[in-house]
Amino acid sequence: MKNQWIEFCSGIVSVKVSGKGIERFINQLIRNGISVWDVKRHGTETVIFHLKLADVKKLRLLARKSGCKISFQQRIGVPFLLKKLMHNIGLIVGAFLFLFIILFLSNMVWRIEINGANPATEYKVYKQLDKMGIKPGKLQFFIDDVETIQRNLTNKIQVITWVGVELRGTTFHLEVVEKKEPKKPEIHGPRNLVAKKEAVITYIFVEKGKQMVNRHDHVVPGQILVSGVYGKEGQTELVSSKGEILGETWYKSTVELPIKSTFQVFNGNEKRKYYVRIANFSIPVWGFGTPKYAEYETDSTEHKVHFLKWDLPVSFINSTIREREEVTRIYTNDEAVNMAKEIARKDIKTKLTEDAIIKGEKVLHQAVENGKVKLSIHFQIIENIAEGQPIIQGDEE
Template sequence: MKNGWTNFLLGYIRVVLNGRGTERFVNECIRNGIPVWKVKRTKEEELSLFVRLKDVHALRPIARKNDCKCHFKERRGIPFLMRKTGRNLGFAIGFVLFLAVLFLLSNMVWSIEIQGAKPETEHLIKKELTRIGVKEGSIQFLIPDADDIQKSLSDRIKAITWVGVKLNGTSYHLKVVEKNEPDKTEYASPGNIVAAKKAVITRMFVSHGKPLVTVNDHVQKGQLLVSGVIGTEKNSKIIASKALVFGETWYKSSVEVPLRTNFNVFSGNNNVKHYITIGSFQLPIWGFNQKEFSSQEKEEDQRYVKFLNWSLPVGYLKETIREKEAVKRLYTPSEARQAGLRIGKSDVLQKIGENGQIIGEKVLHQTNENGKVKMIILYQVIENIAKSTPIVQGD
């Protein structure tokens, strides 16, 4: 019989027939649409066969008609298992509760291990993990995935450079790389301070060393600004120079801004679908009657049910579909010029650091060709030009 699973769900019975009309019994069952299978002759005038549970009541009239007797030997399938379970209801309920608790415990977070972090950084990490719901006793299905945890920690804790998040069974393992900020021992060895680039000195703060230039002096790249040799010619001493020397310098920036730009952005509309997955089969359980977007991007979050240390092929899938739309940005030449100035300014500020400042800008050249505004911009800035160099014997 090919429908083995169906028969098991509905129940089936092994029947033993005795009598002279056993063959006629089988033939009449087939004529009446009663399936029989695994028909075997066990003795003379005795047959063994299987029938469905729902066809049992139709057998006795056929047996009497064909001078046979039916004996029901084996009962198989879900209905008989349920009947046996009913006799041992307490045991069955206990067994089901045991499995439920075991599944629940297998899908909880039991420990969080953090490696490579200082105690104060580890405290900040645990505090952030608790904020996003990752803590001992949490259900794994209800907390963010490893990528989201990693992004949250990297964005909110400035003391770490990188963090790796891995889930092993019921434990989260985090490996942390902290930012190395060595003690600031400026100019630990004897040294001079020279100009890092051509500039006009605007202000100086010398704490150690002998200044050799003054405010408003024009200096060239590599020129000595503060000497590490102090004292008289006969009684000199070599030290590590320390100073901040700010100078007026210039940066030239080339910027191109297209007047027309096409790009894709998310509209903010999204569909969320939920599935129960069994192997490659997906059973929709929520959100499957939503309209489709003409342009979209799909994001999947797959979680698998765990039993002890095994990952079962049964799980939960959350599918987020975000709508994308094409946007055209049009600039007038005047608007493109302003955008170019902002781009160039941002680029220069990254180069001069947080202590630098822009005090002036001038567009040296501007053209409008091939749908683009091209500019060459000169920026006047104030920045620290001090650069430490060691004092070599003989200097």
């Protein structure tokens, strides 16, 4: 039959009919709309054929009136398979539960291994991972992808230069490269302390060597601040000068800031959608429909489903749709000037050491042209201006 698969789903019964007038009985079945197929004769008074499970009741009624004897030989199809399965429902549920538990445990984070970091940095990495929700016992479906984890760790932990993140099965492997501050070469030989930039001395402390300048002195780059030639005339010795010399230095910063600017921001409205992807087909499981956002951005994270050490052709997709809107910001002149000053301060701090202090600032030029505030600021900075300079033979006084 052309629809044999459909009949298999609804159920097929093999019937044995015995008696006289079998041909008349089969013709009567057909006249009453009962389809039979695979009719085979066994002897002169026996026939075996197949019919649909739904026609069994009609068959019984017609068989009583025909005088033929019927018996059911074989039951084929989904209804009979389900009936057999119901007798072993406990075993089936147990098997599915076992597979589900294995699948569940195979997609959980069990270990986090960190290599290349000292104990202090390793502790910081563990703490940051915990803030991100990455810890043993967490399902991988609700964790960021490895690129996002890598980016967040690098941005949040200042002592690392790079971190490689790899998920192997149920274990996160992290390879950390720490920042190595260049060690200042220790000068064991004689040296002077000289000015590395133009400045006015504000503080001086000499631990070793001969002081050559005083507070409020104006010095230029290369000028000796502390000499390594120490002692009275004729009784001098060469030493490695040590000390701290702070000076007032000067920097100039120029900033341009538009008074009116337009940019895109997220307004906080978002919708989460979850999918299960099987091969190339995505099946939504939560968050149906499309949000009516005029402007939006979609961020999706795909997690492969694992079974023990194997990757299944199934993925769990977490998609976040965030509404975006255009915002126009307009500063007053005073607000623009204050913002430009703040930008200039941040720019200057990137050029200074951590112990440098901004003593004062003065606006040299301020103008509003073509919708922009243009600002030129002079900064007074207190910073360490001394650096070592080896004493070469012949430099002694």
